Amino acid sequence: MIDRRSLIPSAFALAGLLQVGAAVAAERTFVVGGENKNSNITFESETDFETILGHTNTASGQVVADLEAGTASVDVQVPVATLDTGIELRNKHLQSGDWLDAKQNPDLRFVSRSARKLDDGSWEIAGDFSLHGVTKPLTIRAQVKPIPADAAKAAGLGKGDWLRVATPFELQLSDFGIEVPSKVAGRVSDIWKVKLNLFVNAKS
Amino acid sequence: MSSNALAAVARWARRGAWAALVAALLLPLAAYLADLGWGREVLLLAPHDPSVVTLNRSLWSAGEPVADVYGSPMSEPTRVLLIGDQKVLRPVEDPKLSLLPVASAGKRPIQIRTLWWAVRLGVVGLGATSTALLGISLLARRRATLAASPHPA
Numbered sequence A: 001m002i003d004r005r006s007l008i009p010s011a012f013a014l015a016g017l018l019q020v021g022a023a024v025a026a027e028r029t030f031v032v033g034g035e036n037k038n039s040n041i042t043f044e045s046e047t048d049f050e051t052i053l054g055h056t057n058t059a060s061g062q063v064v065a066d067l068e069a070g071t072a073s074v075d076v077q078v079p080v081a082t083l084d085t086g087i088e089l090r091n092k093h094l095q096s097g098d099w100l101d102a103k104q105n106p107d108l109r110f111v112s113r114s115a116r117k118l119d120d121g122s123w124e125i126a127g128d129f130s131l132h133g134v135t136k137p138l139t140i141r142a143q144v145k146p147i148p149a150d151a152a153k154a155a156g157l158g159k160g161d162w163l164r165v166a167t168p169f170e171l172q173l174s175d176f177g178i179e180v181p182s183k184v185a186g187r188v189s190d191i192w193k194v195k196l197n198l199f200v201n202a203k204s
Numbered sequence B: 001m002s003s004n005a006l007a008a009v010a011r012w013a014r015r016g017a018w019a020a021l022v023a024a025l026l027l028p029l030a031a032y033l034a035d036l037g038w039g040r041e042v043l044l045l046a047p048h049d050p051s052v053v054t055l056n057r058s059l060w061s062a063g064e065p066v067a068d069v070y071g072s073p074m075s076e077p078t079r080v081l082l083i084g085d086q087k088v089l090r091p092v093e094d095p096k097l098s099l100l101p102v103a104s105a106g107k108r109p110i111q112i113r114t115l116w117w118a119v120r121l122g123v124v125g126l127g128a129t130s131t132a133l134l135g136i137s138l139l140a141r142r143r144a145t146l147a148a149s150p151h152p153a
Helices: A004-026 A088-095 A149-155 B003-038 B050-059 B112-148
Strands: A028-032 A040-046 A051-056 A060-066 A071-079 A107-117 A122-131 A134-147 A162-172 A191-202 B039-047 B071-073 B078-081 B099-101
Touching: A040 B039, A040 B071, A051 B039, A060 A162, A071 A122, A122 A162, A134 A149, A134 B050, A149 B050, B003 B039, B003 B078, B003 B112, B071 B099, B078 B112
Parallel strands: B039 B099
Antiparallel strands: A028 A060, A028 A191, A040 A051, A040 A191, A060 A071, A071 A107, A107 A122, A122 A134, A134 A162, A162 A191, B039 B071, B039 B078
């Protein structure tokens, strides 16, 4: 014979487990990069000589987010060797030891420490940005927009749910131990405006 | 050197100085006319993948930035030289916008600010050349005058 009183704590425990399960289910992992070319990362340098718009479509990493609860963690890497400034020779200089030193420091990386949702689409993410072997704290404002699976499929983006993450921020190269070589001084700015446009795909 | 040769040096140096001075004055005018004739203001952008553009267009609503639909744009428009209409994208969402996608290496337009930078360099160089030639001309003329004058007995 089953004692009904002994069932009550079990029922509470089960309900608790279900709640935990629901919370875990709300947190989803989204993959950056992979096979898709949907990411668009740009950097901009402005001087009296010229404005440089460099870009890459290559990024990797992941975003783990609970959009309802407003919690997230981010880890994004961009290979230095893929940065394209529009001129082959300048790309070689950029990746050389005088500049970003792609051999010693092959990736730019942002790893979040905390994230909070400001409103429906805006997030403030604090983390560490690594460039040229130097890691500095960086806080960014990101616009995060969920892309429904059917809209993504209709556009040819791919299967599953997606997030569009867009964030602009500024970097000062000298903060990361990068000195603009004297022979190009005045042609490349110490301050780069960076924009990350990432389409991240939910893990099925 | 004979007084005639020195006078010729002075004459040619003076002509050179004038030519450099005129070129220094004409360079900015030529750049201004080139900008007026073949320059245009565009918003450079790194284009998105076509699937992303399709998606962005389906999600776009009035009031949102238009350039971001097509790519990652620069923060400010840039004046460029010798870019034909066929290379400029005029979005249906805002036909007043002139977007210039710059996708890969070697496809970058000449920027007007680079032209003016070269002009400034040219003006300084020609100005310095003009001054130097004027100095040579004055020196050669003085020596020619001295060489031509009768020696005291």
